[in-house]
Structures are given as structure tokens and as C-alpha cells.
Amino acid sequence: MAPTHLTRLDRLRLWTERLQGVPASFIDIPGPRSVGRVHRGQRMLAGEFMFLGYTVEAPETPIWDLPIPEPAFVDLLHGFGWLDDLAATGAGEGPAQRWLDDWIARFGQQDGPAWRSDTLGRRVMRWIDHAEMLMGGDQPRDRTARVFLRLQARQLARSWRRVRPGPRRFEALAGLLLATVTLEGLAPSRGAALAALEVEIASAVTPEGGIPSRNPEALARVFAQxxxxxxDLLQAEVTPPDALEDALKRMAGVLRTLRHADGTLARFHGGGRGAPGLLDQALSMSGVRPTPLSDRAMGYARLSHARTTLILDAAPPTTGPMSPQAHASTLGFELTSGRRPLIVNCGSGRTFGDRWRRAGRATPSHSTLALDGLSSARLGEGDLIVEAPGDVRLERRRSDLSTGLIAGHDGYVASHGLTHVRQIYLSHDGRGLQGEDVIATVEREDERAFDRALDETGGGIPFSVRFHLHPDVAARIAEDGQSFELMLKSGELWILRHTGSAALSLVPSVYLDVGQLEPTPTSQIVLRATAMDYATRISWTLAKARQTPDAVRDIVHGDYPVLA
Incomplete structure (x- = not known):
């Protein structure tokens, strides 16, 4: 049986309000504040619908007749976020009105996922944002649309408490608060909504300004809301609560710390790079003045010199009920040079099926060290992480030549007696990175655990240090056979070298991006070695080639770099 989102009393009230036919009366129409993508809107007009990494080709098909690849697709459709893309084209008024009218005819009088309160909040917000395009005329259909906007806003005022605390309740409250300052008759609901907002902020936002999931993109979405x-409150001359102002200041600092030099977010714990323009617009709307960048936020450590940024996961993943998207990524890092990502994590595979989703969460899908066949945190039979590093430490070192991080975790102590320690130093000119990965025993009990693991394998503990490359990076092994040349689209040439007995190889990898139809093929550099003693180390460097200038004229090109 389908879940019920409307009670019997809800249905009675909606039926009565439809019969009364009172249209929404606007106090003010703020206009859209969200960012639409022109190319997606144009493809939508051509019958290609791009949502959640899926592309559905259905020319001449109403949006409500599209095949549904997964439940989240339904939520996205009924939230009407696609209106932003249609509006961005400047030619989407006709389809937008037809699909809205069709929604009213099909879903306006029946229960279903469209009436879940967080979805309702998103839809009310988009209908108000695009009211001029959707219902700005004097035709009967415009009046009908305004009637349904009013009754949905009133239903939202009654039902927002049913949404579980967290991001979805923020969506419901955001839609309701917009309605209270733009539609006549909703102002009495504002006080309760603002009080609830303060409670949600205290629950969902940490004192530092992060969120428990440690997902940077999810943090950006909450911040944008x-x-x-x-x-919206300021435009209506309503004073925002102090708790809202304070949370925005804290969150803005965290988000700026978690941005790479190219403006995108670090891709950890189920999060992607972020929608283009979303964070910049949200930071502008927040009115929060920039402050000096922190070197640590939400469990991540940042190194940044010149045009190079490195962001490292320096905390354990969330465990238990909050961990369905958490990754075993402790001590993994991403590195960006100017506008070009170089070292990445594979990313979230949640839109590519269960196999990719689970694979993307494993330690080998991140740019860090992993024992063969074992992640630093373990998934249970479901989606939750049931075992994770309990002790993760971080120190920062500074010298006249570089800034460094020394971090370690005990994710392999229970199974093998081994602690992973990673040292990374970024030169002040941003041209060079020095790294060392060590797996070692710390206590006598660790040595006994390591000895037992050695006895079980009979030939040492194999492990690998991985460097996943962005798909735009062209890689080849250098003439010395002991290093790799990495060419960026900007023309920068970076070289990765190592010392020690590890075997160096270039093998296939994937780049998992929710905005793509399929996993994008790419490469990874792998250093493979075997631990035979109580301490094993691999040292490596990643540096710009001497002929690469400190700054390059970086123009976007459609072709890939070529290593001649």
C-alpha cells in the first residue's frame, strides 16, 4: 500500500478549499532566487529530461508521463525544481504552464508523494518564485493555479511538523516562511515556523558550523536554504532570528574552507562538487562577510598555497543511523591546481546502482592507503557503517619552505595491528607536494596482532597507496619508468615520483558524478607494497615540472591535453 501523506481531515479541508475557490493574493513576488541551467532547460524543451544523473529522452511527452528510474526521481519532479531550468531559457513559459495545469488535474485531488511536506515546501517555493511565468495572467487557468497555490500553502502550514527533523524539515520551513511573507493570510503561521527554524538549526548545525554527515555538498544545500x-525575510522587512544569522556566519566559514581553488567543493561522504553558481549565490544572499580561511573545518584539513589547494579527510566517518552515505575515506585527499582538479576521490555512485554506490564508499575509491581487500571503515549488511576508526589524530607543521599535515588513524589496528600515518607537505609556492605513508604497530598488543595476521597470510600484508586522477588529466609513465607525467588541460605538467620498493603502475579508475549518465572512465596511479615488518613506509612527491610556470593562461578548451 502506498504511504499516506494526507489525513482524512487534510483531504476534507483541501476539498473545501477547492470548492471555495479562493485564489492566492500576493503581497509581493520576490522573483526566482535559485540558479537555473540554460542547457538543461533547452534539452528539456527538446524532450530530453536530465535529472539525478539520468537522461530520459521522451519528445512530446508530458513530464508526468516520464518513466521513473528511482523514487528520488518522483520527489524531484513534484518539487518543481526543474522550473528554474525552464525559466533560464527564456522560452519555457508554455511548457511550464501546461505541466503545472497537468499536475493540478492529475495530483491536485489525490494523496501521494506529491503531498509529502518537504516536497510541498519545495513546490510552494518554486510556484511563488515563478508566479509571473506560471500564473501572472487573467485567464481562468491562472486563477485555478492561484487557488491551488493558496491551498497548498495552507496545507503546508498545517503539516510541516510531520517532516522528520533534518534537511527535509528545512525545505518545508523554507517554503512555508516564503509563503508567510508573500501571500496574504499566511502571516499567522510565521511565528511558529521561525521558532521551529531555530530549533532545527540548533539540532542540525554543529557549533562549528558543520553537519553530522560531514557531506560538504549537503552542508551547502542547507546553507543555501x-x-x-x-x-526572503529581509525583503519583507522581517528581522531574521539571531540564531539564523549566527548559523550562517559559522557555516559560511566552513564552506569557504572546503572549497578548492576552482570554487568547487571537496567531494567526500556522498557529496559532489556542487551545482555551478549555487554556493556563490548563497554566500551572496547570506550577507556574511568573508573571513580569513581556516585550516580545519568539519573534520577536514586544508593546505593552500599560491594556486594549489589540498583538502584531506582528517576525521572518522559518521557511524550508525546518520551514515547511509558516509565513506571509508579517512586520510584521503583531493588536490586542485588553479581551475583544474588533479587528484580526486571516485565520488558517490548512488545514481549508478547498488554496486557502484557501495564501491564508491570503499577506501580503495579514495586517494589514500588501503590494505588489500579491507577498508578503513566497514559497512554492515545494509547501508550503515558499523565499524570505523576510533582514534584519528592530526598535527599541523610549518616551516620556512612548506606547510604540512601529519595525520593518523587506527582503522586497521583491530584486524592487523597497524596504524596508518600520513605526512603531507605543500611548498609555499604551491609547486610541490611531499608525502609519506607509513603503516606501523604502536603497542605491543599491535605487534602480536600483526604477527597473527602475518601467520594467516604466510607472505606479508599487501597494501596500496592510490592517487585517483580527474578525467581531464592525461597521464603517462616517464622515461625513467619510476615516475608519471600528468598533463592538465591548462597546460601544466605535474610529475609524481616515489622512493622505496613499491611497484608503480597506472590502472583504470572511474569518476562518479551524479550529473553524468554513466561512470566516467579515468585512471589512477597505484603504489603497491607488502608489509613484512612492524613499520613499512612509502615516500612520494607530486610537483610541477620545471618548465611549467607558476601561473598559466587557463582558457577552457573542448579538447583533451596531449602528451607529445
């Missing part, structure tokens, strides 16, 4: 609420 809160910034939008503040902007």
Missing part, C-alpha cells in the same frame, strides 16, 4: 530564508 537558510540564506534564502534570510533574504
Amino acid at each position: 537558510l540564506a534564502r530564508i534570510k533574504a
Whole structure:
């Protein structure tokens, strides 16, 4: 049986309001504040619908008749976020009105996922944002649309408490608060909604300004919702709560720390790079003045010199109920040079099926060290992480030549007696990175555990240090056979070298991006070795070639770099 989102009393009230036919009366129409993508809107007009990494080709097909690849697709459709893309084209008014009218005819009088309160909040917000395009005329259909906007806003005022605390409740409250400052008759609901917003902020946002999931993109979405609420309140000359202002200041600092030099977010714990322009717009709406960048936020450590940024996961993943998207990525890092990502993590595979989703969460899908066949954190039979490093430590070192991180975790102590320690130093000119990965026993009990593991294998403990490359990076082994040349689209040439007995290889990898239809093929550099003693180390460097200038004229090209 399908879940019920409307009670019997809800249905009675909606039926009565439809019969009364009172249209929404606007106090003010703020206009859209969200960012639409022109190319997606144009493809939508051509019958190609791009949502959640899927592309559905269905020319001449109403949006409500599209095949549904997964439940989240339904939520996205009924939230009407696609209106932003249609509006961005400047030619989407006709289809937008037809699909809205079709929604009213099909879903306006029946229960279903469209009436879940967080989805309702998103839809109310988009209908108000695009009211001029959707219902700005004097035709009967415009009046009908305004009637349904009013009754949905009133239903949202009654039902928002049913949404579980967390990001979805923020969505419901954001839609309701917008309605209270733009539609007549909703103002009495504002006080309760603002009080609930303060409670949600205290629950969902840490004192530092992060969120428990440690997902940077999810943090950006919550921040954007809160910034939008503040902007809507200020436009209506309503003073935002102090708790909202304070949360935005804390969150803005964290988000700026988690941005690479190219403006994108670090891709950890189920998060992607972020929608283009979303974070910049949200930071602008928030009115929060930039502050000096922190070197640590939400469990991540940052190194940044010149045009090079490195962001390292320096904390354990979330475990238990909050961990369905958490990754075993402790001590993994990403590195960006200017506008070009170089070292990445594979990313979240949640839109590519269960196999890719679970694979993307494993330690080998991140740029760090992993024992063969074992992640630093373990998934249970479901989606939750049931075992993770309990002791993760971080120190920062500074010298006249570089800034460094020394971090370690005990994710392999229970199974093999081994602690992973990673040292990374970034030169002040941003041209060179020195790294060392060590797996070693620390206590006598660790030595006994290591000895038992050696006895079981009979030939040492194999492990690998991986460097996943962005798909735009062209890689080849150098003439010395002991290093790799990495060419960026900007023309920069980087060289990765290592010392020690590890075997160096270039093998296939994937780049998992929710915005793509399929996993994108790429490469990874792998250093393979075997631990035979109580301490084993691999040293490596990643540096710009001497002929590469400190700054290059970086123009976007459609072709890939070529290593001649």
C-alpha cells in the first residue's frame, strides 16, 4: 500500500478549499532566487529530461508521463525544481504552464508523494518564485493555479511538523516562511515556523558550523536554504532570528574552507562538487562577510598555497543511523591546481546502482592507503557503517619552505595491528607536494596482532597507496619508468615520483558524478607494497615540472591535453 501523506481531515479541508475557490493574493513576488541551467532547460524543451544523473529522452511527452528510474526521481519532479531550468531559457513559459495545469488535474485531488511536506515546501517555493511565468495572467487557468497555490500553502502550514527533523524539515520551513511573507493570510503561521527554524538549526548545525554527515555538498544545500530564508525575510522587512544569522556566519566559514581553488567543493561522504553558481549565490544572499580561511573545518584539513589547494579527510566517518552515505575515506585527499582538479576521490555512485554506490564508499575509491581487500571503515549488511576508526589524530607543521599535515588513524589496528600515518607537505609556492605513508604497530598488543595476521597470510600484508586522477588529466609513465607525467588541460605538467620498493603502475579508475549518465572512465596511479615488518613506509612527491610556470593562461578548451 502506498504511504499516506494526507489525513482524512487534510483531504476534507483541501476539498473545501477547492470548492471555495479562493485564489492566492500576493503581497509581493520576490522573483526566482535559485540558479537555473540554460542547457538543461533547452534539452528539456527538446524532450530530453536530465535529472539525478539520468537522461530520459521522451519528445512530446508530458513530464508526468516520464518513466521513473528511482523514487528520488518522483520527489524531484513534484518539487518543481526543474522550473528554474525552464525559466533560464527564456522560452519555457508554455511548457511550464501546461505541466503545472497537468499536475493540478492529475495530483491536485489525490494523496501521494506529491503531498509529502518537504516536497510541498519545495513546490510552494518554486510556484511563488515563478508566479509571473506560471500564473501572472487573467485567464481562468491562472486563477485555478492561484487557488491551488493558496491551498497548498495552507496545507503546508498545517503539516510541516510531520517532516522528520533534518534537511527535509528545512525545505518545508523554507517554503512555508516564503509563503508567510508573500501571500496574504499566511502571516499567522510565521511565528511558529521561525521558532521551529531555530530549533532545527540548533539540532542540525554543529557549533562549528558543520553537519553530522560531514557531506560538504549537503552542508551547502542547507546553507543555501537558510540564506534564502534570510533574504526572503529581509525583503519583507522581517528581522531574521539571531540564531539564523549566527548559523550562517559559522557555516559560511566552513564552506569557504572546503572549497578548492576552482570554487568547487571537496567531494567526500556522498557529496559532489556542487551545482555551478549555487554556493556563490548563497554566500551572496547570506550577507556574511568573508573571513580569513581556516585550516580545519568539519573534520577536514586544508593546505593552500599560491594556486594549489589540498583538502584531506582528517576525521572518522559518521557511524550508525546518520551514515547511509558516509565513506571509508579517512586520510584521503583531493588536490586542485588553479581551475583544474588533479587528484580526486571516485565520488558517490548512488545514481549508478547498488554496486557502484557501495564501491564508491570503499577506501580503495579514495586517494589514500588501503590494505588489500579491507577498508578503513566497514559497512554492515545494509547501508550503515558499523565499524570505523576510533582514534584519528592530526598535527599541523610549518616551516620556512612548506606547510604540512601529519595525520593518523587506527582503522586497521583491530584486524592487523597497524596504524596508518600520513605526512603531507605543500611548498609555499604551491609547486610541490611531499608525502609519506607509513603503516606501523604502536603497542605491543599491535605487534602480536600483526604477527597473527602475518601467520594467516604466510607472505606479508599487501597494501596500496592510490592517487585517483580527474578525467581531464592525461597521464603517462616517464622515461625513467619510476615516475608519471600528468598533463592538465591548462597546460601544466605535474610529475609524481616515489622512493622505496613499491611497484608503480597506472590502472583504470572511474569518476562518479551524479550529473553524468554513466561512470566516467579515468585512471589512477597505484603504489603497491607488502608489509613484512612492524613499520613499512612509502615516500612520494607530486610537483610541477620545471618548465611549467607558476601561473598559466587557463582558457577552457573542448579538447583533451596531449602528451607529445
